[in-house]
Amino acid sequence: xxxxxxxxxxxxxxxxxxxxxxxxxxWAAFNAALAKAAGAAPGERMEPASKATTVRVRDGRxxxxxxxxxxxxxxxxxxxFIEAESLEKAVEWAELCPASKYGAVExxxxxxxxxxx
Amino acid sequence: MxxxxxLYADENAGAAIPPQDMAKAMDTMYAYQEALTKAGxxxxxxxxxxxxxxxxxxxxxxxxxxxxxxxxxxxGALKVQDGPYAEAREQFGGFFIIEAEDMDAAVKWAxxxxAAQWGPVExxxxxxxxxxxxxxxxADGGFAAKE
Numbered sequence: 446x447x448x449x450x451x452x453x454x455x456x457x458x459x460x461x462x463x464x465x466x467x468x469x470x471x472w473a474a475f476n477a478a479l480a481k482a483a484g485a486a487p488g489e490r491m492e493p494a495s496k497a498t499t500v501r502v503r504d505g506r507x508x509x510x511x512x513x514x515x516x517x518x519x520x521x522x523x524x525x526f527i528e529a530e531s532l533e534k535a536v537e538w539a540e541l542c543p544a545s546k547y548g549a550v551e552x553x554x555x556x557x558x559x560x561x562x
Numbered sequence: 563m564x565x566x567x568x569l570y571a572d573e574n575a576g577a578a579i580p581p582q583d584m585a586k587a588m589d590t591m592y593a594y595q596e597a598l599t600k601a602g603x604x605x606x607x608x609x610x611x612x613x614x615x616x617x618x619x620x621x622x623x624x625x626x627x628x629x630x631x632x633x634x635x636x637x638g639a640l641k642v643q644d645g646p647y648a649e650a651r652e653q654f655g656g657f658f659i660i661e662a663e664d665m666d667a668a669v670k671w672a673x674x675x676x677a678a679q680w681g682p683v684e685x686x687x688x689x690x691x692x693x694x695x696x697x698x699x700x701a702d703g704g705f706a707a708k709e
Binding site for chain 2: 447451460461464467491497499500502503507509515521524545549551552554555556
């Protein structure tokens with residue numbers, strides 16, 4: 446089963462700006478583990494939520510709003526994919542993710558291709 | 563530049579749609595994917611299982627401390643909760659990752675997405691890993707290694 450793991454953290458409070466390298470090192474180790482795991486893919490990082498745009502089309506008219514769909518205390522900061530035999534195994538990956546210490550990690554099972562939504 | 567198009571929809575409303583109507587809606591999604599592919603803009607897409615199957619992990623209690631090894635929370639306990647990170651009227655139900663020149667071009671693609679007719683489509687620029695290659699996210703130069 447494939448899972449998308451969403452990283453939520455407070456993008457305005459990511460620790461001491463002078464010590465970011467230490468945070469990056471933790472992510473580097475985590476990404477290296479993902480790169481080695483079968484079916485997993487190293488994560489992608491998002492630009493800040495302030496750079497998001499939300500689009501809706503109603504009656505042929507496009508509405509464009511700056512910002513993400515919902516304002517939350519923490520923002521979607523990135524995501525990664527894993528292949529896991531069970532939700533419990535997916536939880537183990539989420540525990541390994543550095544964001545589990547200071548933010549939240551959301552696990553979403555992916556619908557297998559070809560199956561209806 | 564890569565963009566994540568996050569498709570939101572009301573899951574309960576979606577579950578109430580008759581199968582034949584849903585099949586038609588999915589056909590429009592496949593056609594959209596084909597249009598992206600023809601334009602060289604398609605990277606990937608997936609549908610997500612409903613948020614009832616989501617889990618969210620976060621530390622509860624304790625205090626977050628920054629150490630040489632990153633953030634630690636020794637007093638807290640990791641809690642696994644059922645459900646998505648945030649409850650909202652519409653739920654994140656699928657995505658397209660596209661290649662577009664800039665946000666304006668990404669907005670045009672989002673407006674063409676059938677899902678924009680029934681829910682919001684949130685566009686998030688993905689960090690260009692090449693532009694952050696000086697940051698030691700990982701050995702090969704980015705939080706995201708190039709595929």
